[in-house]
Amino acid sequence: MNTSVNKSVKKVVLAYSGGLDTSAIVPWLKENYDCDVIAFVADVGQxxxxxxxxxxxxxxxxxxSCRVVDLKDKFAREVIYPTLKTGAIYEGQYLLGTALARPIIAEAQVMVARETGADALAHGCTGKGNDQVRFESAFAALAPELTVIAPWREWSMRSRPQLLAYLAERNIPCSASATKIYSRDANLWHISTEGGELEDPWCEPSEQVWTWTRSPEQAPDKPQYxxxxxxxxxxxxxxxxxxxxxxxxQKLNVxxxxxxxxxxxxxxxxxxxxKSRGCYETPAGTILYAALQGLESLVLDRSALDYRIRIGNEFAQLMYDGRWFTPLRDAMLAAAATIAEPLTGEVVVKLYKGQATVVQRRSPNSLYSSAFATFDEDEVYNQKHAEGFIRLYSLASRIRALHQGESK
Incomplete structure (x- = not known):
């Protein structure tokens, strides 16, 4: 802990959750920076x-003072829905629940700082995680003139018992306990769980890990469409x-x-x-991604779909790495929105025992034609024409083989 008071900061806006860490950060900032602390709470649907x-x-x-800002609609309209069009899934699995919320939280925190005349921003992210990068990259893009304070990189406290003792010494009430098993993060899009038995990758998650979803074994025996x-x-x-x-x-999550x-x-x-291990629950996201992919398969041609997949992979990396406030984000979202222009139609998704499966899809922009795809006799496709296509398609292989034969 600092032994001398830092006098350079007068007013700090702290990203506050009401949990143990940020409850301790408030008095710590006052003691070590001799500053006014404004707590900022982002309602992102937690x-x-x-x-x-x-x-x-x-x-x-x-x-x-404490400012609670409702960001749910902004989160859904300006971050979640545009990101869905990109198909962004990190490392082929993670639907980016935590990463998606960070940009709008950081943006609103900067807004509060400007409105209150603060000269610093603070967060409770640890020095081991991704969120410190996400928040501070956003701060750098939006308010580079503001000082950023990250207590976990400054103070000497390293455990829950130490934080609890720190608060107890100052008679500051806190409902947290020293025996908390899991670390969770929830918002409109998902809930994540880390810690406890999950720190051993050989250990199967117990049912107490999951809070939003039933186990597939306990799910209804009748599917829902x-x-x-x-x-x-x-x-x-x-x-x-x-x-x-x-x-x-919200409805799809339930x-x-x-x-x-x-x-x-x-x-x-x-x-x-x-590397870190986490258990994520994203029911709505899983359904929406399945439905959109079902519609894409009907509407997008091969090259457009291939490019959308490339955008999805790159945008997932961009989001995970906290590069929302960059020109590249604007360009990629614009490309994804253009590709999504024909994605109009209906999709039926079957929910059953942990799976979300597309079973019906239709669109006025469908490129699928039963007249072309049928195995029965048709009048729109002459199968003899395929011979010329195949000869041209395989021309490079034919030339290579002839050349290798001549060189022997």
């Missing part, structure tokens, strides 16, 4: 349980009822969770170089 009483907690910890309508790659109707983005995601859809147990490569 739920009422996490937000209940958060303002009172912040004031009790020593914050001069959902009809999703998309316009230009964005969901507009669920079972023929118009739905706004936030409402749609429906998918009931059927055990959206569970992921993954060992991933963090940006900072180490």
């Amino acid at each position: 739920g009422d349980e996490e937000l209940e009483g958060v303002e009172a907690k912040a004031i009790a910890s020593g914050a001069s 959902l009809e999703l309508r998309f316009e230009r790659g964005e969901l507009t109707h669920l079972d023929q009822v118009s739905v706004a983005p936030v409402e749609a995601i 429906l998918g969770g009931d059927h055990g859809v959206g569970r992921l147990d993954m060992v991933e490569n963090r940006l900072v170089g180490m």
